[in-house]
Amino acid sequence: xxxxxxxxxxxxxxxxxxxxxxxxxxxxxxxxTVILFHLMHEKLRYNELxxxxxxxxxxxxxxxLKALEEDGxxxxxxxxxxxxLKVEYSLTDFGKTLIPLIQSIADWGDLVVEKYS
Amino acid sequence: xxxxxxxxxxxxxxxxxxxxxxxxxxxxxxxxTVILFHLMHEKLRYNELxxxxxxxxxxxxxxxLKALEEDGxxxxxxxxxxxxLKVEYSLTDFGKTLIPLIQSIADWGDLVVEKYS
DNA sequence: CAGTATCCTAACCGATACTG
DNA sequence: CAGTATCGGTTAGGATACTG
Numbered sequence: 001x002x003x004x005x006x007x008x009x010x011x012x013x014x015x016x017x018x019x020x021x022x023x024x025x026x027x028x029x030x031x032x033t034v035i036l037f038h039l040m041h042e043k044l045r046y047n048e049l050x051x052x053x054x055x056x057x058x059x060x061x062x063x064x065l066k067a068l069e070e071d072g073x074x075x076x077x078x079x080x081x082x083x084x085l086k087v088e089y090s091l092t093d094f095g096k097t098l099i100p101l102i103q104s105i106a107d108w109g110d111l112v113v114e115k116y117s
Numbered sequence: 118x119x120x121x122x123x124x125x126x127x128x129x130x131x132x133x134x135x136x137x138x139x140x141x142x143x144x145x146x147x148x149x150t151v152i153l154f155h156l157m158h159e160k161l162r163y164n165e166l167x168x169x170x171x172x173x174x175x176x177x178x179x180x181x182l183k184a185l186e187e188d189g190x191x192x193x194x195x196x197x198x199x200x201x202l203k204v205e206y207s208l209t210d211f212g213k214t215l216i217p218l219i220q221s222i223a224d225w226g227d228l229v230v231e232k233y234s
Numbered sequence: 235c236a237g238t239a240t241c242c243t244a245a246c247c248g249a250t251a252c253t254g
Numbered sequence: 255c256a257g258t259a260t261c262g263g264t265t266a267g268g269a270t271a272c273t274g
Contacts, residue, residue: 009226011234017172019226020154020219021147026229028145030138030267037137046236055134057268062237064267072233083274084235094233101221102137108218109126109136112143116189116211117128147247163256174248179257200254201255238273245266253258 012071026071027098031056031064036095036102039074043090065089073098129188143188144215148173148181153212153219156191160207182206190215 008015009022016022027033031053038044038052050061068074073095079086091099125132126139133139144150148170155161155169166178173181185191190212196203208216 009230011229016226017170018151018154018223019230020150020223022226022229023222024145024147024150028141028147030141030145033137033141034135037135050236053134057270058237059239059269060267078236080235085237085274087236097228098225101225104218104221105140106135106137108215109133109139111214112128112139113126113136167256174250175257176249176259177247180247195256197255202254202257204256236274239271241269243266243268246264248263249261251259254256 023101026073027102029064031060032068033102033105035061035064035068035089036073036091036098037106039089039091039095040099040102043088046087046089049089068095140218143190144219146181148177149185150219150222152178152181152185153190153208153215154223156206156208156212157216157219160205163204163206166206185212 008017009019010016011022011025014022014025016025027036034053034056035049038049044052046061046065049065050056050058053061056064065074065076069076072092074089075092075095077088077090079088125134126136127133128139128142131139131142133142144153151170151173152166155166161169163178163182166182167173167175170178182191182193186193189209191206192209194205194207196205
């Protein structure tokens with residue numbers, strides 16, 4: 001008797017058919033890697049991220065930041081209690097384990113632009 | 118006078134706000150990296166891919182394979198002219214440039230399963 | 235400044251039946 | 255065997271106005 005269904009991987013309530021899809025579940029989507037790319041080497045405030053990502057909408061940026069925070073990749077630090085607010089986003093230690101990967105993703109994109117376009 | 122809009126990257130008719138998003142445009146989505154992961158070291162037939170990815174539907178697998186082929190990452194080779202067909206999918210030379218990245222994506226997923234779940 | 239609220243569209247993806 | 259056709263559901267993401 002062999003198992004027809006390869007064992008699924010589980011993380012944070014989600015199931016993934018392989019280790020590659022688990023990673024993509026956390027950093028996939030249109031904007032997550034872009035956010036992580038901009039936070040790779042520095043903390044940024046909400047509006048700084050907006051300027052770095054001119055085509056994202058406020059709502060989408062907000063949702064994606066929240067998702068990354070929930071997955072433990074980002075931390076959100078609030079510096080003021082009253083408006084105008086100051087909030088900084090930065091990678092957690094867990095998020096920092098992604099730095100080499102994000103760099104590789106960016107590098108491959110660069111390679112494509114240089115050599116194949 | 119400074120440019121408000123950072124220069125967009127273009128590849129195959131799409132525009133991307135940064136090099137990381139270009140990469141994700143090609144390998145993002147729920148299934149593409151899983152397909153590439155399974156084709157990293159061997160050619161596979163359609164049904165072999167289906168067995169390796171038990172939770173994907175025929176339609177979705179077909180659409181994703183077509184998209185990867187259109188982006189030049191996969192090649193599709195047909196060995197018979199009449200049913201039953203034999204078709205093999207494999208990485209193109211361009212697709213092979215992704216191998217280290219796919220491996221890194223898979224490795225990070227493994228790391229998460231081992232250490233953070 | 236840093237978001238929410240509301241509404242809407244499009245893309246993605248699944249289930250199932252059918253075909254060359 | 256290797257898909258396509260059809261239909262439908264879910265979710266990601268965009269536009270814009272508003273708020274603590």
